[in-house]
Amino acid sequence: MNRRLFLSSLALAPSLAAAAGATLIKNAKILTVTKGRVDGSLLIRDGRIAALGAEVLAPADAVTIDAGGGYLMPGIVDCHAHVGADAINEGTISVSSMVRIEDVLAPDDVQIYRGLAAGVTTSNVLHGSANTIGGQCSVVKMRWGRSAAQMVFAGARPGIKFALGENVKRAGGGTNLGAALRYPATRMGVEDVVREAFNEARAYQRQRDEYQTRVAKGERVLPPRRDWKLDPLVEVLEGKRLVHAHCYRSDEILMLLRAAEEFGFRIRTLQHGLEAYKVAKEIAKHGAGVSTFADSWSYKIEAYDAIPYNAALCLRAGVLTSLNTDAPVTQQRHLLQDAAKTLRYGQLTDDEALSLITINPARQLMIDDRVGSLEVGKDADIVLTDKHPLSLYAKVQKVFIDGEMFFNREQDARERAERAARRQALIEKLKPAAPPAQKKGAR
């Protein structure tokens, strides 16, 4: 009931500003993140940033929005979220690389709207961490009101979720005593699962290569049987699919880096990587990024050495670093303040702090040619806040994706009031039909 009410009123939301045509946002303090601050205007044309500067010439038919002296920043990129995923753990097998988030994207998940309202415009939607090799993730733009297909970030490099540590070995015993046991039960077993999987993938890859070679020679041979589990792993070996690996402890981080190096591929990001600061040098040398929490700790043993200085230490070690939410574990509406916390913990600069939730995660996902900073030619994914976005007193006012306004705080407030009125009207209608005690419980 709630969901239906909610959706009906928001279905019209994306029609606020047309993507085609031009929009001028004037009277703004523009935080580009990569190229300093510019006070002036930003012009959007055909969904892209066409110009920004103190003085910007706009076409006569451009829609003008007065930012009222507020701040513009790039749309936030969350490198690890479970928003809009109807299911996340195929928890029956340790290697479930054949399953795909794209198949279970739920565009009506209200978390998408809430994240959008907090300035998040792109999310890397991942599987859970029940399996050592979880499944294929999906980078989405938070186009609330659109279909699942329309949310997918076209052209984003495909990815795959790995996981190490307590979560993946949980099914191996311990607190689960009595349940059916599943390999692995130790961090040793986790390494073995990774190596076995890629050993298999490599053999499959050779088989496929050999087939291609023989076909090229004009031989008539049967193709090898298509393996949906190993296909994405071969893509990893070929550098076509990015590995995002959930991990906590420094030993398992190092293990994974070495296992990947053994098979000749790179880990793109260490997800959470709460002890990454202990092996930051090794991570930098391998070339992996770290996408971590701002200050979560102590909720389990492997999080007991987590420190809020992790992002700062990794950044100083030259590691490409970002902050993520793991939403709903932490919320996307807190990403701005998560970034602000690095001003205290590690004393990062404003630009460094903002880069942790914009350009850095965009680089990690290899979509930084499109999003992550306010630069001419990039997608017009833009957030307007009333105060400096790293102040906790700031509120997100408007959010644009590809130049289209997908969130507007004023409109949200208006619709919320309408929704409340409609809901009350329905409750009034129901009143005479049910006895008072029943009515209270009906919700």
Added chain:
Amino acid sequence: MNRLMLAAALATAALVHAENFALRGVTVHPISAAEVPNAVLVVTGDRIAGFGAKFPIPKGHKIVEAKGLHVYPGMIDSASVLGLSEIGSVRETQDIEELGDFNPQLRTMIAVNPGSEHIPVSRASGITASLVVPAGGFIGGQAALMHLDGWTWEEMTVVPSAAMQMRLPSQETTVTGRAFGAGRRPYAEVRRRYEEQMQQVRLFFEQARAYQARKANPGLGFKTNLRMEAMLPVLAGKTPLMIVAPRERAIRDALAFAERERVRIVLAGVREVDPFLEQIARRKIPIVLPDLYQVPLEEDASIDDPLDLPARLAKAGIPFAFGSYNVERPRNLPFQAANAVGQGLSHEAALRALTLGAAEIWGVADRLGSLDAGKLADLILTDGDPLEPRTQIRQMWIQGKAVSLDNRHTRLYEQYRKRL
């Protein structure tokens, strides 16, 4: 008797450690009055001697130059489990929930582990005291107000029994929790169980009153009952019941229960409180806010829920305080307050709820919560607004004693910084 000895021990312990000092050039934010820039604040022993633009510095006081810095009273977390829990997933480190439905005799004070790593981590954000609240059953036990400094729990204790934690039987049909999965139970079934449990709760209070009457006129064979003894301050209105009531029905029940049993209550963790604001204000019932970092309750709730709740309470004239309900995140309490300011609460009201407002609710406004002369010197020295993460907390004093802001996290930071 024991209580008196404890209080005496506390007073002497503090005096032994404190060093007399004066902050000079500091902006004083007394909370109880307007700020005074470029002032002197003097601490003698464990108490604030006073402050002012030209407040005289007595002999033998160490001078701390604090030009450009700000001094505030230490902040109070009005609902945490600090010292009762160390690692979330490890059962052996949890001392929050006892077995059984009625445990008023349990005291969190004696189970607070002074060596918990969470205590110095929380201090680093400017928190100097916390109400440590138990849970479990309908009456979870006595919540103690603890200083976040001390070699032992005795030294940490400010008020051994500041509130009696309670949760009334639930009428919620929604079942959540990992073990059971999410789902709904039929209302009729929930209602039947609820009526039975409410009957038990009423019976327990009746028994307590009967005990109270018997004790007033002890006949032959009167035996002390520890469980009932613990209820006497509640029945006498000395100790408030801290009733955790998130939903509308739970809040309605709590309000009705307090009226029927004629007990003093503090409402905690409230979410759907709007229908009762007028009544709560009229009855002067204080509120401990819910953890404001929870998700909105319903799909169609405001995107700002519950961050926008404090502003509405303030507008209704209801006294409130902030609580983390947690061990991992008390350090984010000032940030919760800042978020509430972003949603329309005045900055002044936010700071007050973290300090003097909390002290008033827990009956210690004569000792804590503001920088008035004669109060315990629980102070934080900052380089700016203590609610903003951009600000650094520079120094802290608890009962006039300088307390280290180092903790597990700063230690690991310093240790591994050397490896870069």
